[in-house]
Amino acid sequence: MLIQLLTNKYPGMRLWLSQRLTAVVMAVYIVLLLVALLIIQPADYAAWHAFVSPIWFRLATLLFFMCLFMHAWLGVADVLKDYVFNKVLRAYLQMAVDVALMLYLFWIIYILWNV
Amino acid sequence: MQNITPNHRLNDKKKLRPKNLNLFTIRLPINAVVSILHRASGVGLFLVLPLILLAFQASVDSPSSYLLLTKLLSAWYVKLFLIGLSWAFFHHFFAGIRHLLQDIHWMTSLQKARFSSRVVLWLVGIAVIVFAWFIWP
Structure with missing residues (x-):
């Protein structure tokens, strides 16, 4: 059913699902981040x-911001x-929103790269 | 087939329907309140994205920029702004989880949806108070 809905025939369905999946990824990241911050308390x-330097933290953060x-x-x-x-x-x-979000993406990559 | 209304009659009926778009007299049901606040908080969070990125950059860039950021964040008006921002985040977070649960058909009857709306508003209120408690000193 779901797979059928995700074909080219229903392009809106993929957008709908993307919004939900990115939301779930962000929610998991934020909860884990809060727990880690409360335990380590830098x-x-x-x-x-x-806290920020490990490569896996930076990759997870990049994934978070891409979802965001x-x-x-x-x-x-x-x-x-x-x-x-x-x-x-x-x-x-x-178009202004698209450009802004693209710039934010380059910006966060730059920040995480230079940590 | 006889109960299909011809198009022109349908349009006439639509025109006769009472319409109220006065924002000051509309009383939204609690579900709609949670929903519109979810949208408003989402727009708010989008608008502060550059500030969040800027703050994150300052926090990791160098010890001096880190110090500058902590000084800035300790001002009371910045803290007030952060509390407002935390409201936007917590509302978007909890109302979003409610919408996700409804997407998988959990608590979708009107009565349960009203109940979950109240739960969301309570959770947001508590979370904002805890956050304020945390950052104020």
Whole structure:
């Protein structure tokens, strides 16, 4: 059933599912992060830096932000479609959002790379 | 086949229906309140994304930028802003989990949906208070 719904015939279904899957990934990451922070409680720069440095933490964080940007892209697109009725204006706003999210992606890669 | 209304009659009926879009007299049911706040908090979180990235960058960049960030974050008005931000996050988080559970058909009857809305609002309130308690000193 689900596989059938995910074919090219129903493109919206994949967007719908992407929004949910990215939400689940983010929720798991955030809960794990909160637990880890409460256990380790990094209190200064050295401790915080040691907390962030491991490659698996940085990869997980990159995955989190990729999900976040995808999730935000889908959500903001829905909001724009609901409230901005002028098609030209909406296209420009959507483009601004797309560019911003792409820049954020490069930005977070840059930050995580240089930790 | 005789109970299919012709199109023009349907349009006439639509025009006769009472319509109220006055935001000050609409009383949203609690499910709708949770839902619209989920959307509003999502937009809010999207808008502060650059600030979150900037803060994260400052926290890992160097000891001096870390110190600058902690100084900035200890100002009371920044803390107030953070508490507001935590509301947006917690509401989006808990209401989002509620929507996910409804997607898998859990608690979808009207009565249960109203109950889960109240649960979400309580959880958000408690989480924001705990967060405020945590960061205020």
